Amino acid sequence: EAGVTQSPTHLIKTRGQQATLRCSPISGHTSVYWYQQALGLGLQFLLWYDEGEERNRGNFPPRFSGRQFPNYSSELNVNALELEDSALYLCASSLVRAAPYNEQFFGPGTRLTVL
Amino acid sequence: DAKTTQPPSMDCAEGRAANLPCNHSTISGNEYVYWYRQIHSQGPQYIIHGLKNNETNEMASLIITEDRKSSTLILPHATLRDTAVYYCIVRPRSNDYKLSFGAGTTVTVRA
Numbered sequence: 001e002a003g004v005t006q007s008p009t010h011l012i013k014t015r016g017q018q019a020t021l022r023c024s025p026i027s028g029h030t031s032v033y034w035y036q037q038a039l040g041l042g043l044q045f046l047l048w049y050d051e052g053e054e055r056n057r058g059n060f061p062p063r064f065s066g067r068q069f070p071n072y073s074s075e076l077n078v079n080a081l082e083l084e085d086s087a088l089y090l091c092a093s094s095l096v097r098a099a100p101y102n103e104q105f106f107g108p109g110t111r112l113t114v115l
Numbered sequence: 116d117a118k119t120t121q122p123p124s125m126d127c128a129e130g131r132a133a134n135l136p137c138n139h140s141t142i143s144g145n146e147y148v149y150w151y152r153q154i155h156s157q158g159p160q161y162i163i164h165g166l167k168n169n170e171t172n173e174m175a176s177l178i179i180t181e182d183r184k185s186s187t188l189i190l191p192h193a194t195l196r197d198t199a200v201y202y203c204i205v206r207p208r209s210n211d212y213k214l215s216f217g218a219g220t221t222v223t224v225r226a
Binding site for chain 2: 004031033035042043044045048055056058088090092094103104105106107108109
């Protein structure tokens with residue numbers, strides 16, 4: 001069974017540009033989560049999508065946004081990139097209906113570098 | 116969510132058991148204890164979870180004290196591939212499914 005996949009593996013952008021990161025969940029999973037892991041800051045929750053709807057949002061500015069498609073894949077968009085957006089962006093998926101256990105399975109991440 | 120406290124680092128000899136402690140003294144009755152680990156530059160990997168009973172799977176064992184204020188993750192026979200950052204997370208049984216990661220414990224398994 002294929003795991004969570006993310007693309008691209010690496011992404012280099014300059015300040016002010018927009019970045020689009022993609023995630024495909026494990027087949028059958030309806031929830032996708034996005035986390036940011038910046039150097040020295042640890043893993044921070046960004047967004048949670050389930051059944052196409054945004055369910056929860058972390059403490060990030062509105063220029064971080066995303067969406068979930070009918071096939072449950074997801075995009076994370078970061079507008080007006082700033083240097084401090086450089087980080088590893090991790091996507092995870094789970095089957096919410098399997099609650100309360102809800103293990104999240106993580107992808108390998110996208111390394112975003114903002115120059 | 117209840118906060119967790121873990122030692123920042125620990126070493127373990129290859130082939131020996133690794134016992135990773137976690138304090139969660141403010142845990143409430145509906146909160147589960149989860150353990151994840153993150154091997155360098157990879158996405159976190161789910162290890163195990165529990166509510167109040169001890170749990171075991173193919174990766175590890177989880178021992179939760181009777182008062183649920185602390186737990187221990189046991190890797191029975193540590194290998195070099197177990198070198199990673201281990202995160203203890205407490206999360207309620209609710210509709211808020213995000214995981215709140217702390218700093219974790221950096222475990223180094225030495226040959």
